[in-house]
Amino acid sequence: MSAHTRPASTYRLQLRPEFTLNDAAGVADYLARLGVDAVYTSPILAAAPGSTHGYDVVDPTRVSPALGGERARRTLASRLREEGLGLVVDIVPNHMSIADPAANPWWWDVLRCGRESRYARCFDIDWASGPLLIPVLADEGDDGAAALGELTIADGCVTYYEHRYPIAEGTYEPGDNPLDVLERQHYRLASWRRQDSELNYRRFFDVATLAAVRVEDPGVLEATHGEVLRWAADGDVRGLRVDHPDGLSDPGEYARRLRDRFDGWLVLEKVLAPGEQLPASWPVDGTTGYDALREVCGVFVDPAGEEPVTALAAELGVPTDFGEVEAECRRAVAGTVLAAEVRRIAALVPGPDPGRVREAVAELLAAFGVYRSYLPEGERDWARALERAARRRPDLADVLERVDADARSDPRGELARRVQQTSGMVVAKGTEDTAFYRYSRFAALNEVGGAPQEFGVSPAGFHAAAARREASWPHAMTTLSTHDTKRSEDVRARLAVLAEVPGEFADAVRAWTARAGLGEPALNLLAWQTLVGAWPIEEHRLRDYLAKAAKEAKLRTSWVAPDPDFEEEVGSWPGRVLGDAGLAAGVAAFADRVRGPGWSNALGQKLVQLLAPGVPDVYQGTELWDFSLVDPDNRRPVDYAERRRLLERLEQGWRPPVDGGGAAKMHVVRQALRLRRERDLTGHLPLRAEGPAADHCLAFARGRARDVVAVATRLPVGLDRSGGWRDTVLPLPWGRGDWTDLLTGRPVSPTSATGSAAAPLSGLLDHYPVALLLRKD
Incomplete structure (x- = not known):
C-alpha cells in the first residue's frame, strides 16, 4: 500500500436525511481549513426508510436516495478532491435491514421463493428448522394468536397493519383465508416474544430486524461490496472502516479477500480487551481506536480516588x-x-x-x-x-x-x-x-473498550501502549468520541475530575440522594454523575438518557419487560431535580467546581490523542466542547456556522481563552491537525518532567528529529493543591534549532541548569494547560 493512501487524520460525519452528501460537500472547505486530511462518513448505501444512521442497509448496490444518491456522492468526491481531502467510507458487511421487507429486494425474494431464491445464499438461515420465523406479531399473552386474526391479503401481499410480505407464486386464490395462505409460504409470522428463543436466522446482536449476511461466500462478498469497490477503483475512496467484523464467519479471511480488492487504508471496528492485539496475519491498518480511547482517557484519572469512590458506591448499595x-x-x-443463538450452537x-x-x-x-x-x-x-x-x-x-x-x-x-x-x-x-x-461506581471508565475495574492508566502504561501502537499498528485509527460511545470525551474529561475530589462528590451525592434520589441504587449514582458531567443539560435529553440507561441495565425495567411505575419515576426525575431551585443550584455549584479542571483534562486528552501514534479521528462537532450522551444524543445536528465564525478568528491570529465557548479546544485541534498534515510524525519518545510536580505532566516527542513535543497537564486539582508547577521543568530532546509553542506563538527558552535543555512548566503552561512545541532548525 502506498503511504499517500493513509490519511494523516479523519473527521467523522454522521449523514442522515437532514445532513446529506451535499451538505457534507458544503463543509469540505471548513474541514480543510481546520486541518483535516480525510472526511470519514457514516454508511452511505441505501438504508431502511427513515434511517438516521445508515447501518440498516437494504440495498448495497446503490447510494442512499435519502442522502442524495449517486449524483450527490460524485459531488462530494469532486469537492473533496478540490480541497485536497480524502474520503473514508464506513461499510457494513455483517448485516442488512429486513424491518421493511419490501425495501430490501434480496430479503423480499427470499421470503417469496424460500431456499430456491437466488439470494438465499446471502443470509445465514437455518432452513432445516422449517419456514423462516418472522417475529412481528403483537402478543397479549396468547403467543400472537389474536394478532393472526388481523392478517389480510392486499395488493398481492400478506399484510399485518403496516407490514407487508410477499406471496409465493401459485399459493393464493382470491377468497382464500389469510391464515391458510400464510401456511403455504416460506415464512411464518410469529409473536415478537419468540425472537430471542426461536429465531432461525442469524441477526445483528439481538436485533431481529437486522439479518446477518454470509460474506464468507465469495459471490456474496462481491455482491455486497462491488459498488463501494467501484468508487475506490475510480479514486473516490481512500479508506474503508469495516463495521462489526467480529460478527463475520472468519474476520481474518474476510480482511484478506477485501485487501485483494482494495489497497487503501483499511481499519476494523474491533474492540480490543486490555493487552489484546489484532492477529498479525490480518492485512489491515488497525482498529478504529477504542483501545486508544481507554488509554488516553485513563491517564487523566487519579488512581488515588479509587478507594473513596468505591466506598461511596458500596454505601449506596451499588x-x-x-x-x-x-x-x-x-x-x-x-x-x-x-437464547436462539445458544440453541443453534448447542444443536x-x-x-x-x-x-x-x-x-x-x-x-x-x-x-x-x-x-x-x-x-x-x-x-x-x-x-x-x-x-x-x-x-x-x-x-x-x-x-x-x-x-x-x-x-x-x-x-x-x-x-x-x-x-x-x-x-x-x-x-x-x-x-x-x-x-x-x-x-456505576465511576462512569468515566464505563466506555466501549473500557476496563472499569482498572481505575485509570498510569503514565508509564500510556507510553508503553503508545510505543506498541507505533511499532505494530502505526496507522490504526485513534478516537475519543464516536457515534457509539456511552458519553462524549468532554463529559468523561469532567467526570475524571471526580476522582480528585471524591470526598466532596460523596457528600454532594448523599445530600442530593436524600432530597431526590432514584429508587434503584445503580441508576441513582449514574444519574448524579451524568447530571454533573453534562451540566447544563436540557430536561428532555436527561430524561431520554435515563430511560435508555434503566432499560439497558435490566434491573427494574427492560426493553422487553417494562415496569411502567419505575419508568414513570425515572421519567419524572429530571423535572423534579431541575425544578427544585435549591437542588439545581447545588448541582450547578458542584459542576462549576469541576468545570475548569474538566476543561484542562479535555484539552490534555485531545492534544495527546491528536499527536500520539495512530491516525486520529475527530468526531463531528467535538472541535468545540461537546457534552453529549449515548446515541442518539451524540448524533444531534452540528452548528457549522458557529464553527466557521470561530475558525475565521483563529485564522486571524486569535488565541482564545479557556472558557465556556470552547474556542480553545478548536485552537488545539486546528494546530495539531495542521501539524500532522504537514509532517510525518514517527516514533514515540516519552519525556519525563523533573521537579516537585513532575507526576502532573504527560509529555512525549515525535518526528524523526524528535522535533515535535506534546505537553499536557494531568490531575489539575492535585496540581493546584500542591502549589502549582513551582520549579518543575521538562527536559526537551537534544537538537539544533529554536522551540516555539504553536498554541501561544511564543518562543520557548529552555534553561540548561540541569545540564540539558529544560523548559520551566510554570511559564510554558501559564496560558493553556497544554503546549504543542515545534523545533525549527
Whole structure:
C-alpha cells in the first residue's frame, strides 16, 4: 500500500436525511481549513426508510436516495478532491435491514421463493428448522394468536397493519383465508416474544430486524461490496472502516479477500480487551481506536480516588465487584436475549441432555476474556475461556470438553465458527449494554473498550501502549468520541475530575440522594454523575438518557419487560431535580467546581490523542466542547456556522481563552491537525518532567528529529493543591534549532541548569494547560 493512501487524520460525519452528501460537500472547505486530511462518513448505501444512521442497509448496490444518491456522492468526491481531502467510507458487511421487507429486494425474494431464491445464499438461515420465523406479531399473552386474526391479503401481499410480505407464486386464490395462505409460504409470522428463543436466522446482536449476511461466500462478498469497490477503483475512496467484523464467519479471511480488492487504508471496528492485539496475519491498518480511547482517557484519572469512590458506591448499595457483575450480565444475556443463538450452537453438539449442552454453551460464551477468539491463532483465548467456564460450572466440565474437542478438531467448522461469532454478541450485550449500566461506581471508565475495574492508566502504561501502537499498528485509527460511545470525551474529561475530589462528590451525592434520589441504587449514582458531567443539560435529553440507561441495565425495567411505575419515576426525575431551585443550584455549584479542571483534562486528552501514534479521528462537532450522551444524543445536528465564525478568528491570529465557548479546544485541534498534515510524525519518545510536580505532566516527542513535543497537564486539582508547577521543568530532546509553542506563538527558552535543555512548566503552561512545541532548525 502506498503511504499517500493513509490519511494523516479523519473527521467523522454522521449523514442522515437532514445532513446529506451535499451538505457534507458544503463543509469540505471548513474541514480543510481546520486541518483535516480525510472526511470519514457514516454508511452511505441505501438504508431502511427513515434511517438516521445508515447501518440498516437494504440495498448495497446503490447510494442512499435519502442522502442524495449517486449524483450527490460524485459531488462530494469532486469537492473533496478540490480541497485536497480524502474520503473514508464506513461499510457494513455483517448485516442488512429486513424491518421493511419490501425495501430490501434480496430479503423480499427470499421470503417469496424460500431456499430456491437466488439470494438465499446471502443470509445465514437455518432452513432445516422449517419456514423462516418472522417475529412481528403483537402478543397479549396468547403467543400472537389474536394478532393472526388481523392478517389480510392486499395488493398481492400478506399484510399485518403496516407490514407487508410477499406471496409465493401459485399459493393464493382470491377468497382464500389469510391464515391458510400464510401456511403455504416460506415464512411464518410469529409473536415478537419468540425472537430471542426461536429465531432461525442469524441477526445483528439481538436485533431481529437486522439479518446477518454470509460474506464468507465469495459471490456474496462481491455482491455486497462491488459498488463501494467501484468508487475506490475510480479514486473516490481512500479508506474503508469495516463495521462489526467480529460478527463475520472468519474476520481474518474476510480482511484478506477485501485487501485483494482494495489497497487503501483499511481499519476494523474491533474492540480490543486490555493487552489484546489484532492477529498479525490480518492485512489491515488497525482498529478504529477504542483501545486508544481507554488509554488516553485513563491517564487523566487519579488512581488515588479509587478507594473513596468505591466506598461511596458500596454505601449506596451499588455493586463494586465488576467481575461478578459482568459474569452475571453475560450469563443473563446468553440465557435470554441470545437464547436462539445458544440453541443453534448447542444443536451442533450431540448429547443425551440438550438442556445441559445449552447451559454449557451459554457458560462458555460468557467466559471469554476477549470479544471473540480467532482459531487457530487465538487458541490461548479459547483455552482460557474454557478453563474459566469449567471453573465456574464444574458440573458441566464433561460437556465443555466435548465442545472443545469438536471445535478443535475443525477450527473452521460450523461449531467453532458459531461459538466465536456469538461470543462477541454476548460480550457486547452483556458488558457494554448491561454491566456498564449496572456497575456505576465511576462512569468515566464505563466506555466501549473500557476496563472499569482498572481505575485509570498510569503514565508509564500510556507510553508503553503508545510505543506498541507505533511499532505494530502505526496507522490504526485513534478516537475519543464516536457515534457509539456511552458519553462524549468532554463529559468523561469532567467526570475524571471526580476522582480528585471524591470526598466532596460523596457528600454532594448523599445530600442530593436524600432530597431526590432514584429508587434503584445503580441508576441513582449514574444519574448524579451524568447530571454533573453534562451540566447544563436540557430536561428532555436527561430524561431520554435515563430511560435508555434503566432499560439497558435490566434491573427494574427492560426493553422487553417494562415496569411502567419505575419508568414513570425515572421519567419524572429530571423535572423534579431541575425544578427544585435549591437542588439545581447545588448541582450547578458542584459542576462549576469541576468545570475548569474538566476543561484542562479535555484539552490534555485531545492534544495527546491528536499527536500520539495512530491516525486520529475527530468526531463531528467535538472541535468545540461537546457534552453529549449515548446515541442518539451524540448524533444531534452540528452548528457549522458557529464553527466557521470561530475558525475565521483563529485564522486571524486569535488565541482564545479557556472558557465556556470552547474556542480553545478548536485552537488545539486546528494546530495539531495542521501539524500532522504537514509532517510525518514517527516514533514515540516519552519525556519525563523533573521537579516537585513532575507526576502532573504527560509529555512525549515525535518526528524523526524528535522535533515535535506534546505537553499536557494531568490531575489539575492535585496540581493546584500542591502549589502549582513551582520549579518543575521538562527536559526537551537534544537538537539544533529554536522551540516555539504553536498554541501561544511564543518562543520557548529552555534553561540548561540541569545540564540539558529544560523548559520551566510554570511559564510554558501559564496560558493553556497544554503546549504543542515545534523545533525549527
